[in-house]
Amino acid sequence: MSKVLNVLVIEDDVIEVMKLNRAISSLQLKHNIIEANNGEEALNILQNKGELPDIILLDLNMPKLNGIEFLTILKNDDVLRYIPTIILTTSSNQRDLLECYKIGIAGYVIKPLKYEEYVSKIERVLGYWSINELKQI
Amino acid sequence: MSQDKIDILQRALNREKAARKQAEAILEQKSAELYESNQKLAEAYTSLESTFAKTDSQLQGVFEHIVDAYVVADVEGNIIKMNAAAVTLLGLKSVKDSCNLMDLVRPDQYIDVFNAFNVVYREGGSVSDLVVNITTKDHRKIIVQINASVIYDNGVPIASHGIVRDITQSKNEKEKLIESEERLAALIQNLEEGVLLEDENRKIILVNNKFCEFFNVKKQPNELVGKDCLPVIEEIKHSFKDSQKFITDITAAFNSKKPVLNEDLETIDDRIFERDYIPIFRDGVYKGHLWKYKDFTIRRQYRKSLEAEKFKYSSIISNMNLGLLEVDVNDRIVMANKSFYDMTGYAEDEIIGKVGKDFLPSDEDKEIVNEQNRNRKKGKTDSYEVRIKNKAGELRHWLVSGAPNYNLKGEVVGSIGINFDITDIKSLQLQKENLLKKLEKSNDELYEYAHVVSHDLKSPLRSINALVSWLKEDNKDKLDAVSLQNIAHIETTLEKMEQLITDVLEYSSIGSEDSEKEEVNVHTLVTDLIGILHKPSHVNVTVLNTLPSLNGNRVKLQQLFQNLMSNAIKFIDKEAGLVEIDVQAKGDFYQFSVKDNGIGIDKKFHDKIFKIFLSLNKRKDSTGIGLSIVKKIVEMHEGEIWLESEPTKGTTFYFTLKKT
Numbered sequence: 001m002s003k004v005l006n007v008l009v010i011e012d013d014v015i016e017v018m019k020l021n022r023a024i025s026s027l028q029l030k031h032n033i034i035e036a037n038n039g040e041e042a043l044n045i046l047q048n049k050g051e052l053p054d055i056i057l058l059d060l061n062m063p064k065l066n067g068i069e070f071l072t073i074l075k076n077d078d079v080l081r082y083i084p085t086i087i088l089t090t091s092s093n094q095r096d097l098l099e100c101y102k103i104g105i106a107g108y109v110i111k112p113l114k115y116e117e118y119v120s121k122i123e124r125v126l127g128y129w130s131i132n133e134l135k136q137i
Numbered sequence: 138m139s140q141d142k143i144d145i146l147q148r149a150l151n152r153e154k155a156a157r158k159q160a161e162a163i164l165e166q167k168s169a170e171l172y173e174s175n176q177k178l179a180e181a182y183t184s185l186e187s188t189f190a191k192t193d194s195q196l197q198g199v200f201e202h203i204v205d206a207y208v209v210a211d212v213e214g215n216i217i218k219m220n221a222a223a224v225t226l227l228g229l230k231s232v233k234d235s236c237n238l239m240d241l242v243r244p245d246q247y248i249d250v251f252n253a254f255n256v257v258y259r260e261g262g263s264v265s266d267l268v269v270n271i272t273t274k275d276h277r278k279i280i281v282q283i284n285a286s287v288i289y290d291n292g293v294p295i296a297s298h299g300i301v302r303d304i305t306q307s308k309n310e311k312e313k314l315i316e317s318e319e320r321l322a323a324l325i326q327n328l329e330e331g332v333l334l335e336d337e338n339r340k341i342i343l344v345n346n347k348f349c350e351f352f353n354v355k356k357q358p359n360e361l362v363g364k365d366c367l368p369v370i371e372e373i374k375h376s377f378k379d380s381q382k383f384i385t386d387i388t389a390a391f392n393s394k395k396p397v398l399n400e401d402l403e404t405i406d407d408r409i410f411e412r413d414y415i416p417i418f419r420d421g422v423y424k425g426h427l428w429k430y431k432d433f434t435i436r437r438q439y440r441k442s443l444e445a446e447k448f449k450y451s452s453i454i455s456n457m458n459l460g461l462l463e464v465d466v467n468d469r470i471v472m473a474n475k476s477f478y479d480m481t482g483y484a485e486d487e488i489i490g491k492v493g494k495d496f497l498p499s500d501e502d503k504e505i506v507n508e509q510n511r512n513r514k515k516g517k518t519d520s521y522e523v524r525i526k527n528k529a530g531e532l533r534h535w536l537v538s539g540a541p542n543y544n545l546k547g548e549v550v551g552s553i554g555i556n557f558d559i560t561d562i563k564s565l566q567l568q569k570e571n572l573l574k575k576l577e578k579s580n581d582e583l584y585e586y587a588h589v590v591s592h593d594l595k596s597p598l599r600s601i602n603a604l605v606s607w608l609k610e611d612n613k614d615k616l617d618a619v620s621l622q623n624i625a626h627i628e629t630t631l632e633k634m635e636q637l638i639t640d641v642l643e644y645s646s647i648g649s650e651d652s653e654k655e656e657v658n659v660h661t662l663v664t665d666l667i668g669i670l671h672k673p674s675h676v677n678v679t680v681l682n683t684l685p686s687l688n689g690n691r692v693k694l695q696q697l698f699q700n701l702m703s704n705a706i707k708f709i710d711k712e713a714g715l716v717e718i719d720v721q722a723k724g725d726f727y728q729f730s731v732k733d734n735g736i737g738i739d740k741k742f743h744d745k746i747f748k749i750f751l752s753l754n755k756r757k758d759s760t761g762i763g764l765s766i767v768k769k770i771v772e773m774h775e776g777e778i779w780l781e782s783e784p785t786k787g788t789t790f791y792f793t794l795k796k797t
Binding site: 016022114 | 584585588589591592593595596598599600602603604606607628631632635642
């Protein structure tokens with residue numbers, strides 16, 4: 001029994017957001033996508049503790065507050081630290097990867113070149129988390 | 138006959154009668170005088186006889202009571218009479234005790250004693266100062282001196298009497314004296330100093346071997362005794378460099394009769410002597426003088442070389458480019474060399490006696506110096522770096538090597554420090570450290586930069602790809618075959634572009650990435666790769682020998698083999714493709730080879746193919762970076778890469794990797 005997820009997407013690239021939305025609709029998934037263009041915006045959204053997302057998809061290379069900085073703040077927050085955060089990035093930089101796992105992430109997915117591959121990865125990530133038991137907030 | 142004549146004759150007769158009467162009277166008188174004299178003589182004789190008897194008995198009493206032993210013995214040597222002293226001397230019981238003197242004589246002297254007395258008995262005379270070893274009755278061995286004379290009866294010797302004196306002690310003392318005199322003489326003869334003793338008339342009393350040896354005197358020392366010294370002096374004067382001065386000095390000393398000590402003399406063969414002149418006075422009267430010669434050559438040379446050595450070291454110390462500082466136990470500066478003054482800018486009078494650690498070290502480093510000083514007092518030697526403020530107030534870096542300074546008794550009396558100004562070296566070192574840090578940082582930045590660039594370059598590609606795929610998807614029915622073909626071209630180009638970016642990133646991050654080395658089993662790595670690699674069915678990849686394990690970066694090594702093997706496979710144009718992988722141990726290295734029977738590479742390109750972005754064949758799956766990455770990985774493992782190839786026949790890539 002898969003559930004409908006509230007997904008916070010933190011992504012500065014408009015087309016990337018479009019890709020995600022199109023992928024979800026083409027996959028006919030019912031998940032709610034909440035968009036944030038950067039870390040700051042995401043933190044503002046997360047201020048509302050009553051409506052916290054189930055999972056977060058986080059891009060690393062962003063202006064203002066970048067992915068790793070955002071992640072650090074998130075993992076230092078007693079409440080927000082329990083939200084599974086999956087990195088969705090182009091960076092195959094091993095340092096970034098290690099740093100992210102060190103701070104605490106639920107996954108690290110590299111954005112492929114081909115859109116078809118992207119759709120397939122998104123399908124599997126969201127599928128996986130929709131069958132997971134998550135902390136009730 | 139004339140009256141005259143008768144008268145004359147008558148008168149003469151009368152004169153004759155008168156003369157005869159007178160003579161008769163004189164005769165009568167003389168006769169009476171003679172008688173008288175005779176009477177007197179008889180009286181005198183009687184008195185003399187009695188006097189003699191008296192004297193004889195007195196004499197006998199004297200003999201009996203004299204301190205020396207007095208013995209009367211018969212011709213056989215049997216004691217007839219003796220005094221108390223003789224009893225004691227000969228170890229007898231009483232004056233009545235009987236004893237034959239000859240029995241006491243040491244057997245080896247028996248004949249001598251017998252002969253001595255025999256001569257006296259036969260020819261008369263006396264035995265004087267006869268020295269005899271005897272054993273007394275009470276078994277003491279003593280030496281006695283005998284003085285004896287013979288007693289005659291009617292001209293026949295019947296006995297002898299004499300004095301026996303015990304000279305054992307004086308004899309021993311005399312022997313001792315002789316012995317010590319001999320010892321003294323031997324000592325003088327063997328002295329290390331040449332000795333010449335002259336009397337007041339300049340006759341030689343004594344001269345020793347060393348003297349003759351020193352100055353090559355032809356005669357033996359004992360031959361010179363009693364001779365005039367002047368010929369000897371004339372003989373030896375030629376041994377000296379200044380022979381004239383030698384003579385005048387001797388004469389001057391002799392004339393002054395005052396001691397002259399430690400006069401220096403140099404011989405022609407460069408020996409150095411010290412001479413003492415010592416006049417000898419007995420009871421204020423000049424009795425001669427002593428010349429003493431000491432060979433100082435070695436000692437003088439030693440002193441000279443010591444001085445030379447000292448000069449050498451002090452010149453080294455003052456001229457060396459290192460600052461030298463000596464301080465006492467209270468850290469007061471005792472001595473510093475020229476370099477030290479140059480290094481600090483201080484003058485000698487500004488720092489001697491001052492406590493160096495108070496004003497030389499920089500404030501931050503005072504504690505270092507204090508601790509080192511404490512160590513020095515414990516006898517520790519150490520070297521350390523310290524910052525010093527010179528007179529101008531500039532901060533200089535010094536390397537100090539300090540050691541405790543001991544006196545002859547082994548007590549610490551301070552310390553000596555050698556100081557080397559390492560400011561320039563230090564600043565170079567700091568520069569180097571800074572450069573390294575900068576380099577590390579810029580490498581780091583480059584790495585980050587490469588990733589950011591690759592991200593920024595790849596993002597638009599992904600977007601284009603997504604957009605194109607949406608165009609295709611949304612207009613599936615509207616697009617003709619050519620358009621679809623073009624869209625496929627766009628997609629291929631995007632892929633190639635993405636690969637290019639990946640390769641560039643890969644290339645730039647080799648060596649800058651944290652590349653931890655580990656034990657890598659190359660055989661497993663290569664056989665696994667053969668399974669993974671996409672290869673056409675007509676190509677056969679084989680490993681000829683078991684490949685070794687070596688220390689390296691697993692990911693990079695995999696990429697190395699992957700690039701070479703896929704290259705080999707890629708360029709095979711034969712119907713039966715063959716790729717062979719082999720290895721050979723070469724010293725510290727393994728030499729690997731990847732051989733194919735592909736199209737081959739023209740000799741003129743052999744160097745170029747390792748250059749980045751150089752692709753000999755325009756292919757969609759070739760970016761021209763693959764071999765550059767290969768070369769970089771080989772170099773990262775301290776190896777080399779080269780190839781042998783023949784166009785159309787095939788290519789073999791060789792590369793070495795360090796074993797550990």
